[in-house]
Amino acid sequence: MIDPTFVELSRWQFAATALYHFLFVxxxxxxxWLLVIMETVYVMTGKEIYKDMTKFWGKLFGIxxxxxxxxxxTMEFExxxxxSYYSHYVGDVFGxxxxxxxxxxxFLESTFIGxxxxxxxxxxxxxxxxxxFFTALGSNLSALWILIANGWxxxxxxxxxxxxxxxxxxxxxxxxxxxxxxxxxxxHTVAAGYVTASVFVMAISSWYILKGxxxxxxxxxxxxxxxxxxxxxxxxxxLGDESGYELGDVQKVKLAAIEAEWKTExxxxxxxxxxxxxxxxxxxxxAIKLPWALGLIATRSLDRPVIGLDDLEKKHEERxxxxxxxxxxxxxxxxxxxxxxxxxxxxxxxxxxxxxxxLKQFVEDPTKAGEAEIKAAAxxxxxxxxxxxxxxxxxxxxxxxxxxxxxxxxxxNATKRLEQNRWxxxxxxxxxxxxxxxxxxGWFVAEFGRQPWAIGEVLPTFLATSSLTVGDxxxxxxxxxxxxxxxxxxxxxxxxxxxRLGPSSLGTGRYHFERGxxxxxxx
Amino acid sequence: MLDYETLxxxxxxxxxxxxxxxxxxxxxxMGVGTLLPFVGKTDVERRIAINTVGPHWDGNQxxxxxxxxxxxxxxxxxxxxxxxxxxxAMLLVLFALFFRPVGFDYRSKIADPTWRxxxxxxxxxxxxxxALIFGVAFxxxxxxxxxRLDELLRAHYQGSLLTALLPLLNPxxxxxxxxxLAMLTVHGGTWLQLRADGAVAARARTFVVALAPVVTxxxxxAGVWLWLGIDGYRIVAEPSHGALPNPxxxxxxxxxxxxxDVYARMPIAVLVPALGLVGPLATALLARAARPGLAFxxxxxxxxxxIGTAGISMFxxxxxxxxxxxxxxxxxxxxxSHLTLxxxxxxxxxxxxxxxxxxxxxxxxMWGRVTAAEIETRAHSAY
Numbered sequence: 001m002i003d004p005t006f007v008e009l010s011r012w013q014f015a016a017t018a019l020y021h022f023l024f025v026x027x028x029x030x031x032x033w034l035l036v037i038m039e040t041v042y043v044m045t046g047k048e049i050y051k052d053m054t055k056f057w058g059k060l061f062g063i064x065x066x067x068x069x070x071x072x073x074t075m076e077f078e079x080x081x082x083x084s085y086y087s088h089y090v091g092d093v094f095g096x097x098x099x100x101x102x103x104x105x106x107f108l109e110s111t112f113i114g115x116x117x118x119x120x121x122x123x124x125x126x127x128x129x130x131x132x133f134f135t136a137l138g139s140n141l142s143a144l145w146i147l148i149a150n151g152w153x154x155x156x157x158x159x160x161x162x163x164x165x166x167x168x169x170x171x172x173x174x175x176x177x178x179x180x181x182x183x184x185x186x187x188h189t190v191a192a193g194y195v196t197a198s199v200f201v202m203a204i205s206s207w208y209i210l211k212g213x214x215x216x217x218x219x220x221x222x223x224x225x226x227x228x229x230x231x232x233x234x235x236x237x238x239l240g241d242e243s244g245y246e247l248g249d250v251q252k253v254k255l256a257a258i259e260a261e262w263k264t265e266x267x268x269x270x271x272x273x274x275x276x277x278x279x280x281x282x283x284x285x286x287a288i289k290l291p292w293a294l295g296l297i298a299t300r301s302l303d304r305p306v307i308g309l310d311d312l313e314k315k316h317e318e319r320x321x322x323x324x325x326x327x328x329x330x331x332x333x334x335x336x337x338x339x340x341x342x343x344x345x346x347x348x349x350x351x352x353x354x355x356x357x358x359l360k361q362f363v364e365d366p367t368k369a370g371e372a373e374i375k376a377a378a379x380x381x382x383x384x385x386x387x388x389x390x391x392x393x394x395x396x397x398x399x400x401x402x403x404x405x406x407x408x409x410x411x412x413n414a415t416k417r418l419e420q421n422r423w424x425x426x427x428x429x430x431x432x433x434x435x436x437x438x439x440x441x442g443w444f445v446a447e448f449g450r451q452p453w454a455i456g457e458v459l460p461t462f463l464a465t466s467s468l469t470v471g472d473x474x475x476x477x478x479x480x481x482x483x484x485x486x487x488x489x490x491x492x493x494x495x496x497x498x499x500r501l502g503p504s505s506l507g508t509g510r511y512h513f514e515r516g517x518x519x520x521x522x523x
Numbered sequence: 524m525l526d527y528e529t530l531x532x533x534x535x536x537x538x539x540x541x542x543x544x545x546x547x548x549x550x551x552x553m554g555v556g557t558l559l560p561f562v563g564k565t566d567v568e569r570r571i572a573i574n575t576v577g578p579h580w581d582g583n584q585x586x587x588x589x590x591x592x593x594x595x596x597x598x599x600x601x602x603x604x605x606x607x608x609x610x611x612a613m614l615l616v617l618f619a620l621f622f623r624p625v626g627f628d629y630r631s632k633i634a635d636p637t638w639r640x641x642x643x644x645x646x647x648x649x650x651x652x653x654a655l656i657f658g659v660a661f662x663x664x665x666x667x668x669x670x671r672l673d674e675l676l677r678a679h680y681q682g683s684l685l686t687a688l689l690p691l692l693n694p695x696x697x698x699x700x701x702x703x704l705a706m707l708t709v710h711g712g713t714w715l716q717l718r719a720d721g722a723v724a725a726r727a728r729t730f731v732v733a734l735a736p737v738v739t740x741x742x743x744x745a746g747v748w749l750w751l752g753i754d755g756y757r758i759v760a761e762p763s764h765g766a767l768p769n770p771x772x773x774x775x776x777x778x779x780x781x782x783x784d785v786y787a788r789m790p791i792a793v794l795v796p797a798l799g800l801v802g803p804l805a806t807a808l809l810a811r812a813a814r815p816g817l818a819f820x821x822x823x824x825x826x827x828x829x830i831g832t833a834g835i836s837m838f839x840x841x842x843x844x845x846x847x848x849x850x851x852x853x854x855x856x857x858x859x860s861h862l863t864l865x866x867x868x869x870x871x872x873x874x875x876x877x878x879x880x881x882x883x884x885x886x887x888x889m890w891g892r893v894t895a896a897e898i899e900t901r902a903h904s905a906y
Contacts, residue, residue, distance in 0.1 A: 055904075066628040069581065070621045076588045079595065080606030081613050085677050087606075091599020092859045096867055099596035102589030103874040111582030111878070111885055118578045120904065122888055134881075162860075164767045166676045167599070169860040334674065466607035469683035476614055483621055490625065494632060507903035 002361075007462045009473035010082050013480065015447070017074050019440055020484045024068035026439050029143055029190050030197025030232070031061045032136035035116075037224055039132050043125050052510070053221055054132070055120070056503045057201060062117055063494050067487055069110075074480065076102075082473075084466035086454050093159045093170045094149055094455075097177075101145035109138025143190050151182025154251055154450060156458050161353055163333045163346060168458060181251065184239065185446075191235040192442065195402055196435035198229025202409060204499050206428035209419060213512045217503050223413055230406040237399050249312065250456030254449035256309045257385045258392045259294055260284040264308040268295025274393070277385040282310065309382050316355065317378035319457075323356025324374075325349045328367040354458040361462050383451050391441040391448075398438040405431055528765040528855075530864040534597045535841075535854045537871055539834050541593055545586035546707065546830060547823045548882075552576035552583055554711015556623070556650020557704070559643055562715060562726040567895050569643055570631060570905060574893045575718040577906040580627060582882060584620075596867050600770060600857040601841050604678040608670045609663075611688035612656050619652035631906050650711070651704065658703025661833050662696030662745075665782065666753055667845030672770055681846065695748055702741045706829060709735045709806060710822045716815035720894040728810050731818065735807035739800050742829055746796060749836070755781025756843040756851060770856045775848035782836040792835055798828030 035054050042050035076098070079087045087095075112134040119128060152158075158175030159168045170176060202225040208218035256262075260277040261269060262284070271293030275284040298306050307315075326349035332342045358380060359366035362373040369377070405428060412418045418425070450456060454464035498505050504513035525533065555576050563569030576583075595602040606613050622645030630642035669681040669690075680687065712734070715727035749755075754777040761773035785792050802825020809818035837843070839854040858864060898905055 062628050063632075066624040069584075069624040073584075073588065073620055074617055076591050077606055077613060077617065080591075080602045081610055082607070084603040084607035085675075087595065087603035088600055088676055088678070091595050091602055092863045095592065095596030095599055095602065095859070096863055096870075099589065099592035099867060100870050100874075102585060102592040103870055103878065106585045106588055107582065107874075107878045108881070110585045111579075111882055114578030114581055115885055115888060118574070118905065119888060121901065127888070162767070165769060165860070170863050170866070173862070173866045466610070467677065467679045468607065468610055472610055472683045472687075475684060476610070479614060479618060483618060487621065487625055490629065494629060498632075505903070 013477045021071035026193035026196035029193025086464035097145045097149040105142035147186040148182045151179045155181040194232035198225045201225035203432040206425040226409040233403040257388045261308045267305040268292045269306040316381045319352045319355040322349045323352035326353040327356035395441040527861045541590040546826045548583035550707040552580040553650035554707040556646040557708045570898045598857045616653045623649040654704045654707040655700045658700035659696045662699030667843040669846045671847035672850040705738045713819040731810040735803040738803035757781040764855045768856045796832040
């Protein structure tokens with residue numbers, strides 16, 4: 001049996017390295033497009049200030065990007081290092097989008113990004129703009145492929161378990177590629193990245209305006225960010241990935257847990273705005289409910305019910321029993337039984353083999369599990385509700401806060417009243433951490449809500465690990481945390497230093513610290 | 524559509540090509556990292572060296588990442604067993620590589636000499652440690668790795684922490700590490716000779732002339748050792764090559780000299796190690812004759828020979844098991860399904876030429892020697 005402490009440590013390491021990585025990804029996804037917009041204006045109008053904007057925000061982008069690359073390296077190999085059985089079991093399907101991500105996206109992004117930073121004097125205006133564009137395209141394509149991989153973990157379609165090779169095998173690349181969960185996740189995630197970058201540029205520009213520094217530079221940056229951010233935050237909210245939550249049992253569990261819907265309500269279900277989920281009693285106390293809302297959001301209909309956790313657990317118990325039969329037939333096939341009866345038994349229950357594997361947390365041989373173990377395994381398919389319930393609500397609240405800020409900023413800017421409304425500028429600076437928090441809470445909901453599965457309904461997390469030791473994991477987890485934290489401190493130090501310096505850091509001689517504090521703003 | 528057996532073979536060639544592509548491109552900037560503290564005495568000289576690879580190292584590193592992804596997709600069993608089996612070594616490689624993105628981007632953002640010197644050593648570590656460990660990994664693959672597969676095809680290994688790491692650092696593996704480190708350092712040296720200016724290029728030339736023969740000598744020694752002192756692996760019974768992959772369905776024996784079977788069966792294969800021996804020598808001569816462009820090419824050809832030798836000597840093995848030879852992973856039984864290999868084959872056929880095309884374009888745009896004058900005029904934007 002696999003040591004639960006070891007499984008916990010493996011999960012902590014993946015969560016830590018992935019959440020660290022995603023501190024740097026969203027800014028890259030969005031700011032690369034903001035740079036394309038700024039540089040396009042420069043190429044079209046020939047105004048130097050837009051070149052300075054591209055260079056300055058590009059400098060901050062570079063400081064962020066370096067850690068995105070650093071922490072991303074770990075991710076490419078971590079499935080192999082720490083989730084070895086996972087890699088064997090699903091590599092046939094999951095490996096393909098990862099490899100294509102390298103070929104199609106990482107090469108594009110990383111080959112051109114060096115020319116973005118260092119090619120200003122060597123490339124013509126148009127060529128440099130093309131370089132900036134391909135960097136942005138590459139970053140965003142990498143999000144596409146990694147979310148196809150992640151979408152498959154949530155809703156594993158286009159594949160089948162093969163008893164001969166003892167792994168999942170791809171049956172349709174098109175299905176894996178067009179997985180609706182993946183497509184929704186992609187749009188939601190890149191739009192969240194665009195919001196992050198817009199908040200970043202808006203907040204720092206607002207700070208310059210509050211300080212009365214480099215106003216021409218700050219106003220233009222603000223206008224680009226707030227326009228892009230308003231459109232992006234609307235898409236994030238409208239295209240929230242709840243719409244994909246109907247597909248597959250795991251997504252259903254996640255949805256019911258987010259909403260703390262213990263029992264199936266008559267359609268259309270009401271939406272629990274706030275409340276205190278009680279896991280033991282299986283009810284939500286002090287719940288404030290909006291009638292109909294959940295049914296409408298989740299099923300886009302008035303007549304389909306949202307299945308509650310109790311009913312899902314009952315259904316899972318059935319699937320575990322079916323999985324036991326599948327596992328028994330699998331053992332016979334692996335031992336050389338070629339009879340059509342065994343094969344027929346296996347095929348009839350094959351889709352529940354993953355549920356059978358859930359029993360391995362209690363017994364070595366799932367066919368020998370008793371009633372108590374089956375009940376316990378079924379209970380393990382229901383995640384702890386309150387962290388999901390609250391994380392989701394924090395994410396959504398932050399989303400609306402950012403939408404409000406962009407809308408207000410857009411309106412104040414359009415009516416030329418931005419600089420009089422210092423409360424707004426202070427708010428715009430203060431919400432700087434909001435998009436990062438929202439992104440991290442969002443990933444927590446998506447991945448904690450997937451538990452106990454590594455691959456939904458297919459492979460339990462505890463089985464997916466490598467055969468390492470607790471000592472190995474303590475060493476590596478400590479190593480990653482130490483390295484990443486040190487690098488993060490250095491990154492934030494440089495980011496703050498250059499954000500404070502502002503465009504004066506470009507050495508053009510046209511900005512605040514280069515011309516004395518009382519000089520007129522550059523036009 | 525290609526048949527399954529052919530595709531399995533094609534994927535062995537493609538993974539080999541990605542690894543060689545990694546050595547030629549990223550190996551070059553890692554070699555520059557190793558040489559950095561020695562070819563640059565002043566800050567400007569070091570910036571010259573760094574900026575010869577500054578615009579390109581990140582794209583080059585994607586060869587490493589893509590090779591990892593391709594092994595995941597094409598040989599999931601190898602991806603699963605190798606990276607967890609070499610856990611400690613893999614962590615060392617990753618921790619060392621962490622210094623590179625930040626080293627390149629952050630180093631020249633602050634003028635403080637201590638800050639810059641610290642990042643210079645970071646770039647040195649980021650180039651040197653992985654180069655050494657990649658060789659050590661190949662040295663261990665050739666000796667067999669202590670892992671076994673259970674009935675559910677889960678991989679198990681011997682040891683943890685230091686008891687897993689230290690046995691990897693055995694004399695033969697360290698010799699392989701020397702081959703790898705020297706070969707990448709020479710390669711980086713030819714690049715510096717080609718693209719850096721003044722004293723940096725001159726010092727790089729000295730290193731190439733001195734180190735390239737070391738590559739040949741160490742590689743030859745490793746060959747003799749492999750012939751006389753290391754047991755190879757041989758398949759004695761196996762299912763057909765087009766069968767569904769199942770590593771446990773074959774029988775494998777360890778035998779002295781088995782890694783040289785291929786040269787008896789196919790004498791022309793001797794050309795591959797010959798290329799590995801001659802390439803570095805030609806590099807030394809060309810560097811000495813101040814022909815760095817050609818020296819870069821022969822250095823790359825030498826790496827094709829050296830990496831190719833490891834590949835064809837072990838063929839069809841990819842990761843032999845010393846603990847349970849039957850668990851060894853081969854080209855035939857570690858592969859993905861027919862569909863996945865097909866999809867990935869077309870992905871490579873479509874995208875690799877595009878990648879090569881824009882990579883060449885980017886190098887062409889940035890071509891020219893990096894000079895001290897250039898660094899001084901672009902002090903705010905250069906690395």
